[in-house]
Amino acid sequence: MVDDRKLAVLRAIVEDYVSTNEPVGSKALAERHNLGVSPATIRNDMAVLEEQGYIAQPHTSAGRVPTDKGYRLFVDRLSQVKPLSAAERRAIETFLAGAVDIDDVVTRTVRLLAQLTRQVAVVQYPSLTRSTVRHVELVPLSERRLMFVLITNTGRVEQRVVELPDVVDEARVAHLRAMLNACLDGCGLTSVPDKVADLPDRLPPEDRPLAATVLSVLLESLVERQEEKIVFAGAANLAGADFTVGLRDVLEALEEQVVLMRLLGETSDPSTLTVRIGSENPYTGLQGTSIVAAGYGSGGNQLARLGVLGPTRMDYPVTMGAVRAVARYVSQILAAS
Amino acid sequence: MVDDRKLAVLRAIVEDYVSTNEPVGSKALAERHNLGVSPATIRNDMAVLEEQGYIAQPHTSAGRVPTDKGYRLFVDRLSQVKPLSAAERRAIETFLAGAVDIDDVVTRTVRLLAQLTRQVAVVQYPSLTRSTVRHVELVPLSERRLMFVLITNTGRVEQRVVELPDVVDEARVAHLRAMLNACLDGCGLTSVPDKVADLPDRLPPEDRPLAATVLSVLLESLVERQEEKIVFAGAANLAGADFTVGLRDVLEALEEQVVLMRLLGETSDPSTLTVRIGSENPYTGLQGTSIVAAGYGSGGNQLARLGVLGPTRMDYPVTMGAVRAVARYVSQILAAS
């Protein structure tokens, strides 16, 4: 039904359309790709491909354009991820290596990815929920105020100012700090609530108000950051590509953390590349766009995701190559630091 | 030369053009504003205003449009900043009051401002250079690694991981921490380098390598953040307003921290509203846009700036009112926390 030549025709259509941005006709196809058959034969194949929903014509008597289904087939079976050049790899490596903290890593990554793909890059901050506690610190600021700092194994720092119910002396703070660290060191953030549940009971009664206050702030900060931060860059690249759908919608979606999160996050397999094409995307306003995303994280366990968003008509092999490469390098950087 | 009625005509032109986005003619002007004179008279006035460069016509026989010079006169002499409604004020207050940390304050502010003005909002992070040290903390992570944390009076936290030259025991770290805090507490960030210059000399020789390492990281982190962070929101609002100049340029400028910084920052008087109109703006690509900015900060001293960027054809009184109000409320919030 869909024999090899028809697939070759589909691949040729996708490639030509991506590079020229114009509906591609049978004649041009026969000329540019040596398929070994005449335009008429190609027309027959194209008629079949259209009937099966892989391509469509914008109007009668125009060339063909791939449908979302056509792109899907192309990505799944007709293309290979294109690796980056050695020069590009080196550039990525040195650029990311200069990062000083987790903030910087994320900022650099998102810019790098935007520049590399000439599209909009999206990077999620490394998830708190999958990381572990490296250290908890309590810093007295004044008699009744405390700075609470939580440091994770990904180098992320959460801090809150705690208003205390009573004046508390330094010794008690030190004691609580020691207990917290003994209790939490190395444990996953998701298990923190369980671990600290009975902690007040193990303290002398006079320390319990302090402990309760600090713990409530600790737990609150965890919940807060459940909704994780996402940044993007390269919005200017949208201006070049003329969207069928208004780019207002796209820009709005980009500023909606929630939407972005679900775009990056909803996936079956975290370790490989996820490609979501046009209407596969559940959000109206992002119908004309595709997303290529990958997970990243230090040492096997995925911490967060990153990806790019661009017009459905994008160069998938190249984009996928760039996303994969950047995800790998970021993982390396995070593992090293 | 430029009598009252001509100014009234100019004001009417600006107001009508801003609300309709179409060149405004003498007849429409005479109808919508009761200037008490006939269209013919208005035509005479308009001819004079045009000759003086306050208005222009896109083509012969179209209505008039304000020039940058016309907007400037309007802003300086013909308009009053429009205060927000009580409801808006309450909304701002409650929305900002919910912020948990400085990051959250900035994020909320920029979104608020974007939504309020329906334009692109830009907010600069409170400057480190004008704030003071509240606390320095050193947290041992492992035998040869230290987490260095600097907390400022604006609630901002800078942290770095320090790789130590030798294994260092806890007591020495505690000692150095005490010395650092004693030395730096409350002092302005700009004076930190001076204050710590002779600190190694006041330590026993065996502590000096540790101190030197920590200090170098401290100083480096100050330099790093000299180049301050700026965030923006509301890019989607650009899509609605049709720019004469490509909006690609505008988006690019928005992602260039340096450009934004100078847009917000270059100003004579920090305390009042700054308005930069169209070509007054030194950056090509931002010719068709205006910037309304204001400083904010706790307790009189300005910490940073915020503002909005929109098409030259914007509602200046309303926009200026919103920017001013938000700047005030943010200052309040910062002073309170």
Added chain:
DNA sequence: GTTGGCACTCGGGAACACAGAGTGCCAGTC
């Protein structure tokens, strides 16, 4: 199954006309 030929269909651009909005100018009026 493949190919060349042919009639057919649209979209996009060029040429054109036209209505409408707005102007500048001038002579007349208060």
Added chain:
DNA sequence: GACTGGCACTCTGTGTTCCCGAGTGCCAAC
């Protein structure tokens, strides 16, 4: 002297028509 009504003029934007060309679908022939 300042204002007003009238009038001729000049544009832009829009709608219409027309035509070319690219591309197709179909069919008969190989």
